[in-house]
Amino acid sequence: MPSIAAARYGKDNVRVYKVERQADGTQIVTEMTVCVLLEGEIDVSYTKADNSPVVATDSIKNTIYIKAKEHPVTPPELYAAYLGTHFVEKYAHIHTANVSVITHRWTRMTIDGKPHPHSFYRDGSEVRTVEAKISKNNIAIRSGINGLLVLKSTGSQFHGFVRDEFTTLPEVWDRILSTDVDCGWAWKTFTSMSAVEEATPKFNRAWEGARSITMKTFAEENSPSVQNTMYKMCESILELVPELDTVNYKLPNKHYFEIDLSWHKGIKNTGKDAEVYAPQSGPNGLIEVTVARSQASKL
Numbered sequence: 001m002p003s004i005a006a007a008r009y010g011k012d013n014v015r016v017y018k019v020e021r022q023a024d025g026t027q028i029v030t031e032m033t034v035c036v037l038l039e040g041e042i043d044v045s046y047t048k049a050d051n052s053p054v055v056a057t058d059s060i061k062n063t064i065y066i067k068a069k070e071h072p073v074t075p076p077e078l079y080a081a082y083l084g085t086h087f088v089e090k091y092a093h094i095h096t097a098n099v100s101v102i103t104h105r106w107t108r109m110t111i112d113g114k115p116h117p118h119s120f121y122r123d124g125s126e127v128r129t130v131e132a133k134i135s136k137n138n139i140a141i142r143s144g145i146n147g148l149l150v151l152k153s154t155g156s157q158f159h160g161f162v163r164d165e166f167t168t169l170p171e172v173w174d175r176i177l178s179t180d181v182d183c184g185w186a187w188k189t190f191t192s193m194s195a196v197e198e199a200t201p202k203f204n205r206a207w208e209g210a211r212s213i214t215m216k217t218f219a220e221e222n223s224p225s226v227q228n229t230m231y232k233m234c235e236s237i238l239e240l241v242p243e244l245d246t247v248n249y250k251l252p253n254k255h256y257f258e259i260d261l262s263w264h265k266g267i268k269n270t271g272k273d274a275e276v277y278a279p280q281s282g283p284n285g286l287i288e289v290t291v292a293r294s295q296a297s298k299l
C-alpha cells in the first residue's frame with residue numbers, strides 16, 4: 001500500500017511591493033517575490049480527496065499581503081519569520097511553513113548629485129534571498145545573494161591540476177575570471193519569533209558584509225582557483241558574523257576563451273597578446289562548497 005513520503009503545498013511567485021513614506025518626503029520601496037509552502041497533517045487531501053485540512057493557496061497568497069501590511073518587510077529575514085510563524089500558530093495541523101523571499105533591487109537614483117526621494121532604478125539582476133523553515137518550536141533561516149555577476153580581467157590563475165591522457169587545458173598564470181555569485185549563509189537556529197526580532201539588526205549587517213567580502217576577495221586576491229577563493233570568502237564571512245553556522249557558495253566558472261587570429265595576417269592574439277576573447281555561454285565549470293564553523297560531517 002503506497003503512502004505519502006513527503007508533501008507540501010502553497011503559493012509561489014507572489015509578487016509584493018511595499019512603500020514606506022517618511023515624514024521628510026523620502027520614500028523607501030521594497031519589491032519581493034514570495035513563496036510559502038505548508039507541511040503538516042495534510043495527507044488526506046492527497047489520499048482521500050478530503051480538503052478539510054487545506055488552507056487554500058489563495059488564502060496563503062492573501063496572508064502574504066496582509067503580513068506585508070502588518071509588519072516591516074525589511075530585513076526580509078524578519079518578514080519571512082513573521083509570515084511563517086502566522087501559519088504554524090494559526091493552524092494546529094500545520095507543522096512547518098517554508099517561506100522563500102526574493103528581494104529585487106530598486107536602487108535610489110542620484111539626480112544632480114543628490115539622492116532622489118522617490119525614483120529608483122534596477123542596477124542588475126542580483127537578488128537578496130531568504131529561505132526560512134518555520135516550525136512550532138524553531139525557526140531556521142538561510143540568507144543569501146544570487147545573480148551577482150562579476151568579472152576580473154586579470155589576477156586569476158589555474159595550474160597544478162591533474163594532467164593525464166584526458167587533459168587538454170593549458171596551465172595559466174593569468175586568466176579572466178567571471179562568475180555569477182550564488183552565496184548563502186545559515187543562521188544558528190532561532191528558538192522563537194522574539195529571538196528573530198532580537199537579531200533584526202544583524203541580518204542587514206550580514207548581507208552587507210557577505211556582499212562586500214565577496215567583491216573585495218574576488219577583486220583583491222590573485223586567485224589560484226575558484227575553489228580556494230570561495231573558501232576564503234566563506235572563512236571571512238564566518239569570522240565576521242558569529243551567529244552563522246555555515247556559509248556556502250555555488251560559483252559557475254564562466255569561461256572566456258582566447259582566439260588564435262594568426263591565420264589573418266599573422267595577428268598576435270594569444271598569451272600576453274590576447275585582447276579579443278570569445279565569452280562562452282556553456283559549458284561552464286560549477287564549483288560548490290559549504291563551510292561550517294565547526295567540524296561537520298560531509299553529507
Ligand SMILES: O=c1[nH]c(=O)c2[nH]c(=O)[nH]c2[nH]1
Pocket residue numbers: 158169224225226227253285287
Ligand atoms: O578555478 C578553477 N577550478 C577548476 O576546478 C577548474 N577546472 C578547469 O578546467 N578550470 C578550472 N578553474
